[in-house]
Structure formats: C-alpha cells, structure tokens
Amino acid sequence: MADELDPSAQLLSLRQSIDNVDAALVHLLAERFKFTQQVGRLxxxxxxxxxxxxxxxxxxxxxxxxxxxxxxxPAFGEKFLNFIIAEVIHQHEQIASTGAVATHSE
Ligand SMILES: C=C(O[C@@H]1C=C(C(=O)O)C=C[C@H]1O)C(=O)O
Structure with a gap:
C-alpha cells in the first residue's frame, strides 16, 4: 500500500496511478472523438x-x-463536457465545409 512507504516513494506511487488515469482519459477521449467524427460525417x-x-x-x-x-x-463536470462538445462542434463544422478534420501531430 502506498501509505506504508516513505513520502518520496508514496509520491512516486501516487504519480504512477495518476499517469495511468491520464492514459485512460486520453484513450477514452480518442474513442469518443472517433464516434463524434462519424456523427459529423453522417x-x-x-x-x-x-x-x-x-x-x-x-x-x-x-x-x-x-x-x-x-x-x-458537478460545475466542473459541466465545464469539462462543454469544453469537449465545443471542440466536437468545431470538428463538425470542419467536416461540413472541407470533408475532414484538420489533424495536429506534435
Ligand atoms: C455528437 C453530436 O454532435 C454535437 C456534439 C455533442 C457531443 O459531443 O456530445 C452533442 C451534441 C451536438 O451538439 C451529436 O449530435 O450527437
């Protein structure tokens, strides 16, 4: 358990869990955008x-x-979903005008 470790080991362990959650969020968002882009084309x-x-x-x-x-x-949940939806609508506008979503890779 993380709370049996010294503070620096606890911090490392907690940050590994945070990294796992961040990775899951990125994967989930990527999946959501795949579906919303299909909706945009439809x-x-x-x-x-x-x-x-x-x-x-x-x-x-x-x-x-x-x-x-x-x-x-819940106010944070609302802000977060509105932020995502605004990007989805922007992508739908791009799909309607150019047929595709502009890609960014860094
Ligand atoms: C994905 C859609 O398009 C838009 C984006 C939404 C979303 O990201 O959840 C919801 C409604 C629409 O404004 C949809 O109409 O379902």
Missing part, C-alpha cells in the same frame, strides 16, 4: 446542423447527476 451527408443543443442539455443533466453520485463537482 450529419454533413444528411444536411443536419453541427450542433444539437437539446441533446447537449440532456447530456449535461445526466453528467451532472453522475458527478454528484461520484463526489465530483
């Missing part, structure tokens, strides 16, 4: 608008309830 070929405010409101409500259950600040 909307573009069907003439649907990039944003769907009703769906966004439903998602925010669901996520805030989940955040409360999970002892996460």
């Amino acid at each position: 909307k573009a070929t069907s003439g649907l608008p990039p944003a769907d405010p009703d769906r966004e409101r439903q998602q925010i409500q669901k996520l805030k309830a989940l955040a409360v259950e999970s002892h996460l600040d």
